[in-house]
Amino acid sequence: MAWTKGTTVYGKASQTWEPEMTQCWGLTLDSESTIVGECETNCAIDDECDVYQWMADETCFRGKSNDCTGSVTVLEGYRKQVITYEEQLSQCFGLTHDSVIKSEANCRGNCDLDVECEVWQWYRDSSQCYRGKANDCTGSLLATSGGIKIVGVQTTTTQTPLTRRLLQLMTKSLYN
Secondary structure, X not given: OEEEOOEEEOOOOOOOEEXXXXXXXXXXXXXXXXXXXXXXXXXXXXXXXXXXXXXXXXXXXXXXXXXXXXXXXXXXXXXXXXXXXXXXXXXXXXXXXOOOOOOHHXXXXXXXXXXXXXXXXXXXXXXXXXXXXXXXXXXXXXXXEEEEEEEOOOOOOOOOHHHHHHHHHHHHHHHO
């Protein structure tokens, strides 16, 4: 939040979101939110909130819901993306050196918030972060930590297109 004399201006909260424009059932009215920016921010900072929706009557509803089949008009609605990582320590090629970052947590955090980032790797000895899209993960160096991003709910039978592409790249590299 940024304050300007007489007003409060809300910036985009540090969270990765998926649109959720169909009314979700079971959300709670957030009477503290008088503008859409407050609605989003209140959900972003609440670990118990998965979805926020700003309605046509200028009310905020937020909370947890997997039943989004309602018919009330939603002007803005988003669901927090669940981001997990599958460990990837073998050096990946094609990543960009994030020279500003000086910690493992920030390296992963920047990948979390970057929708284009598919892989992050941290090298403790040199305090270096590499992240982005990998074209091959068969390098001889080993990262101290790192991972391939998995966005959303992942099951053994359903893989996201991003995960499928990365697994194909890794398999191709291993067998060629």
